[in-house]
Amino acid sequence: MDVLSDAIAAMRTGRPHSSRTVRFAPWGIRFPASEGAGFHVVLQGTAWLLTPAAAGDVAPAPVRLGPGDVVLLTHGTAYGLADHPDSPLTDAVPLSNGSWPTPPDRGPVDAEETLLLCGAYQLNRTRPHPLLAELPPYVHIPARVGAHPRLRAAVELLGAELAEPLPGSDAIVPALLDTLLLSLLRTWWLAERAERSTGWSAALADPAVAAALRALHGDPAHPWTVEELGALGGLSRAAFARRFTTLVGRPPLAYLTWWRMTIAGRLLRADDLPLRAVAQRSGYSSEFAFAKAFKREYGTAPGRYRAAS
Structure with a gap:
């Protein structure tokens, strides 16, 4: 299974x-903090990304976005977008369906024009996948001739459908x-994996750890052992456990338990499956053992979790 796609699916909600x-x-727009993630593509003209300072820090320098640039705001923090860093910002108020109102296509004579492609994704941040949790506050993909052809193709297709x-x-x-979001994250990951020796970028680039992650995501109900997972990458049990823990941030079977519980939570929120079926899909042959593990992880019983979702 594709770990990146699974990580997105685990957090995605709504439309x-x-x-x-x-x-x-x-012009200037102030976007409030939210549970989702947003993106902007500059199709024509320029824009400036304005991000707030962390507590006690100096505000980061504005980021200029030129034609073809793509930026993904990953963690739902507030930010601004404007034609100039000094332009006043007006609060963006979303419509009832969660989308942003579109201004009329007109302006002052000779005013500089910026054409934007914007979007937002709704995410459940109560249980973020660590692959996405380690993303920076924003991912900026500058336009370069001939670079990132798949990402550019997704942008062009989406722009054509909206136009x-x-x-x-x-x-x-x-x-x-969905294609654009995955393309953005994959572009970032491919750029980062050459520069990082730890973390999820390095984990997905490591043949042995990546093979184990694909196996865990492909069949989470299988009674995996550390020795069995290490063998997939040609490593001894001890060597594999050390490498996996260093790169992923938790031991192999601890990650497996975390992922099983993540799957269980998603099934309980989205489906009306009997608890026995949820338990089996999550790798538990006993409904009692599943309920005990689920309560230890979430602090509540599976049935109450489903009722509250």
Whole structure:
């Protein structure tokens, strides 16, 4: 199984939103903190990303976004977007469906024009996957000729569907938004893995650890042993356990338990499966053992968790 896709699926909720909008200088938008993640693509003109300072720190320098640049705001913190760092910001107020209102395509004569492709994803941050938790506050992918062709293709397809909706667009746009999110994260991961010796970028680049992660995600109900997982990458039990723990941040079987409970929580929120079926899919042959493990992890019984979701 694809670990990155699984990590996204574990956190995704609701339906993503997107818009294609024109802004005329001067303009500035303040986006409030949220549970989701947002992205912006500059199709034409320029924009400035304004991120707040952490407590006690100096505010980071504004980031200039040029034509073709893509930025993903990963952790739901507040931020601003403007035509100039000094432009005043107006609070963005989402519509009832969670999308952002689109301003009219008109502006002052000779005003500088910026064409943006924007979107938002709803995420459940109560149990973030560590692969996504280690992302920086924002991921900026500058435009470069010939670089990231798959990401550029996703941007162009999404932009075309939003600019000229056709029959089927209601189904195509959400799929393209998912494609764009995964393409953004994969582009970041490929760039980071060459520079990091620990963390999830390094874990997914390590043949032995990556093989074990694919196995755990592909069949989480299997009664895996550390020796069996190490053998997938040609390592001894001890060598594999050390490498996995260093890169992933927790021992192999501790990660397996965490992932099983994550799957269980997702099934309880999304499906009406009997608890026995949820237990089996989560790797537990006994409903009692599953309920005990679930309460230890979540602090509540599976049935109460489902009722509260």
